[in-house]
Amino acid sequence: MIGEGRLTREFVAYGRVDDCPVIDTHAHYGPYQAIHFPRHRPERVMDTLDRCGVRWMLTSGHVALVDPRRGNAEIAELVAQYPDRLRGWWVINPNYPERTEEELDAFEAQSGFVGFKFHPNGHGTPLTDDRYGPVLEYANAHALPVLSHTWKGAGMASYREVAIVADKYPEVRLLMGHAGYGDWVESSKVARDHEHVYLELTAAYSVRGALEIMIEHAGSRKITFGTDHPWFDPHYGIGCILSAYMTDQDRRNILYRNAQALFGLPLEGAGAEGEAT
């Protein structure tokens, strides 16, 4: 059912595979304006993680997308409550540039966050805008990850803007949220041509054929898994990856190996099926 290989058989049978722990690199937390979430409260998030075999989730607050001062503090508390399952993305809202220095100081003072989260489309500010500059300079100096929403469409957060930022800040570990949705070939080539640019899969996995394009042009070592949880059930994304034409080694690279290497997260019992390819 779905496809072939041991990972498919075991995810179908059990919903999780113990030696293939999943790392969700793109999640959110809390209610949001335009959508009802049945599973956004912490105990239900933990239930989902267990049910789907998600070992780590990297999350940013929906509140933080509007008001980072309040929302990042909320995520800091959440991560402190679940230090063995969650890490945070520190949201930057470029529409309040006068707060950036304060945000960077606050980020530096904490330990539960892996990097910064940008949403250029949501904030109406192109990824190349100067207001992101201080944060990108900081991330570049510390070789930190930045997860940015990326999507087809000129002038905001497409592969073009990613390439410009990646050229200017080559040490930033830049995750293209939604894999530059719609510009599959071009986005994959940007990831291929920039050592520290990655394609993050949220929503992109639901476009049949897109994953195969990414693997052809960028390779499975440049792809990470994400779900926008609580928007999407991790099983939906995992099922799409099982449907795609690739090897189980590719699936392991996507589901945990690449994120493990990027974020240094401990994984017990992972990768029993051989070395990364």
Place this chain on the structure above:
Amino acid sequence: MELWDCNCWYGVPKSPPVAPAETVGLLLQEIGRAGITRALVRNAAVWECSPEVGNVLTSEGAAADERLMPAWGMLPPQTGELGTVEEFLAAMRAADVRALWAYPDKHRYVLNRTTMGGLLEEMQDRAIPLFLHRRESVGGQHGAYELADRLLMDFPRLRVVVVAHGSWGEDRLFRPLMERYEGFAVDTSRYELDGGIEEVCGLYGPTHLLFGTNFPEAPMGGAILTLLHAAISDEDRELIAGGNLRRMLEEVRL
């Protein structure tokens, strides 16, 4: 568990999806790989060209394999492309077509009692389900629900299924219809919301959800794995996976 896919297609649309399935053979290959038991299928020509062209192609394609069941498109009887209501129903009977799709936006008509009253009365009486693609209904992404609501107010025993509702959760749009109309359902092809299936089952029962894949636009595995491990009873899971569509089609009186 039997998987009956209520929403898949093949053919050559004007703008192809990333990975097209231009032939029925490619559709069958994926159906076999995914373990789909039966599939209600339509050719892209139904909406892209005209039901006059697409209905014929759909039936020809469905004849290739016993797992496939044809679904046709409908048009206003006043312009006569598909004959009178009686002639259209006779053609459906001859081809064993048990489900219809409407594309009022693309095909430029008003789907209401004035335009389609005769056919909709027959569909209601004969339990022929009506499928609406949320993207192809007048009024954009919310239009399919407003349309379904108007149709069900006028034809309360009609069976209406809205498919491919998109990744932005639309529960605030479709749950009121589930609450009010026994014959309203959505497919699960893009019901990616974590906990959505279990909440709908708990609130309204399993009969308002039909398994669908939205193939070839989406991979089949996402909808399958989500349903397999949704926190619902096995009885509800089997109804959503296949039982609901099977019963819906068996109850059709052509």
